[in-house]
Amino acid sequence: MRVINGGRAATLAPQPAMREPTPFVWLDPATQPTRPWTYGNHLQRKTASATVAPGAVGKSSLVVVEALAMATGRALLDVTVPAPLKVWLINLEEPMDELNRRMAAAMLHHEINPSEIKGRFFLDGRDCELCMAKQVRGEIAINTPMRDGLIKHIKEHGIDHLTIDPFVKSHRVTENDNSAIDAVATEWARIADECNISIELVHHTRKGNGQELSSEDGRGGSSLLNAVRDGRVLNKASSKKKKEIGVDVVSDRATYFTVTQDKPNYSTGSGAEWHRTVGIELGNGDWVATVERYTPPDAFDGISVADTLAVQRAIDMLEDPRQSAQANNWVGKSVADVLNLDTDNDKRRIQQMLSAWQASGALIIEKRKDSGKGREYPCLIVGEWVNET
Structure with a gap:
């Protein structure tokens, strides 16, 4: 084993002198190779x-579907995949029978024939006993026999992508020790570089106490996020948020969550992309969750030009x-009356429509003066009338 003290490799032999600087x-930018993405602009x-x-x-279910997307070459979650790839998914928490259930649920839901991934998908569970460092x-x-064996298998099988879920199970170092975590994360980065593959490290966050989380909220030291080239975070939607995106929280018990790429090094990142869990019956009586993309309804779904004109007339x-x-005289109440909406459950949608009408000029802001308090307050009045024809 190669021993590292304080996160830095010990000098075991004389090292070569620093080479000359490279001019x-x-x-020509047009002739330079494009970045070798394996999944969207995240991997x-x-x-x-x-x-x-x-x-x-739903992070483990998410990475299962993403691994299947890479293996099939299909955009199962509306994320670009360059071509069918060879994928190795190692889940260090679950036994193989549970992983097989999750694979079955994902493949049934996304209509993947086993022949599509034959020879291109490799799956191991917690009996893999992977430990990169102690x-x-x-x-x-650093467990060099383990590392060298992993590299050997990756090269022999032509693996293009490796997922480690969760990262914390791939080592036995103190999680709050930044030097230790940096040493482990750097070793994974070295493997990715040597094998010409992408590697996904799945990690837990600290408790958010109901707050929106970022990729910087990963549990333990910050060195993991600093060592990787791209980071993203999952946030679970509250009941309030689910209502805002058009979910009936009484009848729909699925988990809704966003995936936000907020630590990009090679791209501009992404906004919050919605996903949800779906329960799949396997045929043996078991129901198992998988993940699909979710698109919140547009505020103007079902709203016609005639409806907009009716709103203008009411206002x-x-x-x-x-x-x-x-305000008691909020203009949104008239919008709700005309469109048969609820000012409580549909408040967010009404606000979105009002903002859009302002942007288009259908409604404009007029400042009026409060005669009692002497202050100005904004009102929304009709701007340019819409034309039904």
């Missing part, structure tokens, strides 16, 4: 990336059409 040579060859999430959100009395020992009849949703 920069201009290359790339020769790099390690991280996905962090709290428990019971920490004893402050010293970090034009108001004496005091307040813009503020906190």
Whole structure:
């Protein structure tokens, strides 16, 4: 084993002198190779990336579907996959029988024939006993036989992508020790580089106490996020948020969550992309969850030009059409009356429509003066009337 003290490799032999600096040579951008992405702009060859999430959100089910997308070459979650790839998924928490159930649920739901992934999908569970490093009395020992064996298998089978779920089970070092975590994460990055593959490290977050989490909220030291080239975070939707995106929280008990790429090194990242869990009956009586993409309904779904004109007419009849949703005379109440909406359950949707009508000029802001308090307040009045024809 190669011993690392304080996160730095010990000098075991004289090292070569620093080489001469390399002169920069201009290359025509049009002829340069494109980045070797393996999944959207999150996973790339020769790099390690991280996905962090709290428990019971759906991260393990998500990476199963993403691995299947890479193996089939299909955009199962509306994320670009360059071609069918060879994928190795190692889940260090679950037994194989449970992983087989999750695979079955995902393949049934996304209509994947086993022949599509034959020879391209490799799956191992917690009996794999993968341990990349240990920490004893402050010293970090990289398990070189384990690492070298892993590299050998990756090259022999032509693996293109490797997922480790969860990262914390792939080592035995102190989680809050940044030097130790950096040593382990750097070792995974070295493997990605040597094998020309992408690696996904799945990690748990600290308790969020109901707050929106970022990839920086990964449990333990911050070195994991610093060592990877791309980071993303999963956030579970609250009941309030589910209502805002059009979910009937009484009848729909699925987990809804966002995936946000908030630590991009090689891209511009992504906004919050919605997903949800789906229960699949396997045929043996078991119901198992998998993941699919979810698109929140557009605020104007089912709203016609005639409806917009009716809203304008109703607002034009108001004496005091307040813009503020906190006002008793909030203009949104008239919108709700015309469109048969609920000002409580559909409040977010009404606000989105009002904002869109302002942006288009169908409604405009007019400042009026409160005669009693002497302050100005904004009202929404009709701007440019819409034309039904």
